[in-house]
Amino acid sequence: MRELSRRNFLVAVGAAAGTGILASCSGVAGGSGGSGERTLRYAFWGNTVRQQNYEQAFGQMKSALDITLNVEFADYDAYQERMTTQMAAGNVADIFWVPSPHVMTYEANDLYLPLSEISSLDLSDYSEADLRDFELAGTLNTMPFGIFVPVVRSNRTMAEQDGVEIPDDWDWDWLADFAADYSKNAGGERKALSYGADHDLSFEAWLRQHGEQLWTEDGQIGFSADGLGAWIEWWEKLRTSGATTSISEQDGVSPSWEDVGDRCLLWFGNSNHIVDDSAMYPETDFRLHQPPAAADATEGHPFLYFPRMAVYQQAAEERAELAGEVVGYCTSDVEMQKVVGLTMGVPPNPRVAEEYAQFATPDEQEMLRITTQAREADRLPRYEAPPGTSAWRTTFTRVLEEVTVGQAGVAAAAESMIAEIERGISRAAD
Amino acid sequence: MTLTPIRPATPAETPVPRRARRRALGRQDGVAHLFMAPWLVGLVAITLIPMLASLYLSFTDYNILSAPTFVGAENYERMLDDSRFWASARVTLVYVLVSVPLQLAFALGLALVLDKGLRGLPVYRSAYYLPSLLGTSVAVAVLWRQIFGHDGLVNQALGFFGIEGTNWLQNPSTALSTLIVLNVWTFGSPMVIFLAGLRQLPEELYEAARVDGASVVRQFASITVPLLTPIIFFNLILQTIGSFQAFTQAHVVSGGTGGPVDSTLFYTLYIYQQAFVNFDMGYASALAWVLLGVIAVITAGHFLLSRYWVFYGDSDD
Structure with a gap:
């Protein structure tokens, strides 16, 4: 057996440490390779039923858009903790749901990519008033995917x-x-x-x-x-x-x-x-x-509350365009809603809400009815919790x-x- | 003149050139370092560097999302006016002062019983050790909610005797007690150490005491306890440090709030809230360093006082 010299030992340790550092720099598995690979990271929270439903819906989406989502899922508290550490490391998922207490904190720290910079995101279903409602501090930088009242x-x-x-x-x-x-x-x-x-x-x-x-x-x-x-x-x-x-x-x-x-x-x-x-x-x-x-x-x-998703500010242009397609599918395709249901509220997209009505359960019909009333009422502006x-x-x-x-x-x-x-x-x- | 026979030199006595010896030692060092490397890398990368970073952050205003700014001792000064800091310190101190002695007493008591040579001892030992493995888990904390809830087992048992119970975890005057009970219940780890210590006590001392007519209580007070003091000391240090760092039970039982009315706001839970809920990582780091300082002082105090009550077999006392 060859003897281990000090030099060889140091080389081995250096190689191991270097490999570790490189591995840690690569982030969570699933990042887009950049060579035409259509893969994104998508972070969200909920219970196991929601996780299963969304994963099924994302499977459907893969057939429609040829985009693979690497899902980062956790319950609500664990999700916030993970977001915190990912933000500190600058390693946030390409698309992420925004926990309501942190909407403006993230905004103040430029975590959101303005949606106007994503040409693949089609917002033609929304009225100007809707889009104004969705804005944070005068910018459309997050996309509501539900409405609660x-x-x-x-x-x-x-x-x-x-x-x-x-x-x-x-x-x-x-x-x-x-x-x-x-x-x-x-x-x-x-x-x-x-x-x-x-x-x-x-x-x-x-x-x-x-x-x-x-x-x-x-x-x-x-x-x-x-x-x-x-x-x-x-x-x-x-x-x-x-x-x-x-x-x-x-x-x-x-x-x-x-x-x-x-x-x-x-x-x-x-x-x-x-x-x-x-x-x-x-x-x-x-x-x-x-x-x-x-x-x-x-x-x-009366007022509406929106759960929101966002595209990470540091997502490269190519990934941001892919993210735009995903956000568009999640908010504007009734097929997605048919799988995930209305656990996150009524679709903000009025066309999808209308199309979904025929598939809604009696409880969901109740939700659609009560939300529509609030949506049609005159509403003073509502502001999110500040940092x-x-x-x-x-x-x-x-x-x-x-x-x-x-x-x-x-x-x-x-x-x-x-x-x-x-x-x-x-x-x-x- | 007599001839002294020449004895062939043994390998140990053969003079080895200094350079060769150094090379041989170097080879041994290399192998030793290789085996130590995983631990050393872990120590440096995930303990030492984060600790030093945390020390630096404790002197900064750092919200995770933007770069830290140096604020001197402001975070430490802020604690003086922070009522929740004092609340968490009080809760943690009560928890440590009550649960550690109780836990050690239970552990020692049960170790004494198991030391009597019961049949099926390994089964009992494992059964009593099990809560130590589960006690700090989320599952047990959830179970605790069921046991001490409004319709939980405790109230059902009380109801059997016509006593109306309360929701023990939602009552500020009883919530902490339930967590103390949970900690005491995890006495298996110190118990196993006590049991090992009891097995080492020399039987002849007990025989001599019995010959002298010493009662069981006297034997316990004059032989068992003094000889077991190093083990008691060891367990005391471990359990004290562990109790200061208790987190999971309070986090699960109170839903992360430390409620009701901060009655289960353990110090570590408060650090967590500041770091991961308020994004006040600088203040959280300062809190963590204060905890480290307190634990260090208390541990040093234990060591200083130990000379008055801990007896080692090889000492001259």
Whole structure:
């Protein structure tokens, strides 16, 4: 056997280290080779059902476009962590879904390639008003692939059993009285509502009806301590009077559908949740309602929320053009929607939404109906969460916990939440 | 005159030229380095360099997306006014102070029982060790949610006696206790070490004590514990460091928030929130270095105090 000299040893170590470094530089497997290879990386989040559906749809897309997607999938929290490390390494997927708390943070750090630079992306299905709605800070740099709106979901089966009727036109006072009355008189463990104060879109709907905003155009908090306090008070009255499920029953201030979904007549949530949530109780019929609104609610208070995808700023031109084809297929081809369904909301592309209607399940028909109402309504502009506020929902939850366990009064909790969010915005701006 | 027979030189005594010896040693060094290389590369690439980078980042404002800017000791000063920093420090300290002694006591107690030469000892040993392997996993943390939830096993058992339970994980005054129970439950690792230590204790000391009429309790207090102090010390150090770094259980049980009302906001969870939720990597790095400093000071304190209560067989004490 040949003896190992110091020189050979160092050469071997150097070669191994060099190979490792080169391997790490090559990034995640699946990058386009550049020699005509039509392969892209696509990052998204969800549960395993969504993963399977999307992979099937991407298989279909490969037949149509001859583009192979190397999928980078994770659940929502893990996805955000991976994005963070990939951003730090400058190794983000060519196309990625944008987690809502980070929309403007990514924007401020130039992560998005403006869609106007991608000639392969056909946006002719959209009106000018639609495209303006999609813009961030005046630029069309992300592509919405769904629409959610805040809703109250009623359990129609339970309502029929209990002989109650949920109106389509209601206000907050009526709902509070009805909830107290129903929970008092309903048999067993049934309640009118779960405690849903931390549902962000419903809170936003409340603010907009009361002349406030969640965020302002210039990246500040758009609501006052009074506005937030009034929202918490409304829920506290219901909770303390027994009109909602208790925090203990529903496993925290964020209600658990698995734990109390079958006991609540009404549920504040997103319109798209009906798809996954109703699957848990297949024998039950659900209906969607617009959130309550006071008669004097501010004009233009309805709004749409868009989950967005983006093309990575550093994608080379050739890859960006391929990405444009993929984004176009994902948002403008009904065949894609037929496979993945409406778990991420109603297609923003009006043509696709219309074409899909004939394939929609009854729950999806409900979603289409309620979203169309909001889409057709007059809407004041809505702004995304500014940089530095990515943890605002966690703060909101903690503040509600403090109130519900009696550690803080409503006014003090509202003030402290606003102060904490302002500190985050100010730090991000420095 | 007598002749001294000449003994042939053994290879060890044969004078070896210095250059040849150096070459031989060099060859041995090379092989040793080759075998050490994977560990050394790992140490440098994924421990040392990131640690040094983190030390530098702790003096910067770094949001991951843009280049870090040097801010001096600002991140460290910021901790003084950060109420959540103090909340996380308090939660972690309570967790360490309560769970480590309890865990060691359980581990020692069970090791004493298993040391009695039970039939099927390997089976018991494996069974008790199993939670140590699973205890920090996501699956067990999820299981914990089921056990201590509103309709969980604990409340069902309490209901059997007519006691109405609470949602233990959603009550700020009980949430941390459930995580302490989870940590205590993973006593298998120190137990195995205690068991190995107990097997080494000389039987003749116990025989002599029995002859002198010492009770079982006296034997335990005067022989077992003193002779086992090096093992207790070893376990104490390991478990203390491990408990300061606890993360997974709190992350899963609280959904990453540290709630309710920060009652399970472990220090490591707070670091994670700052780094991966707030993108405040500079502050998160400073927090990490403070944790390292605290663990180092506490470990040094343990070593200093150990001279008063740890007895080694080869010492003159």
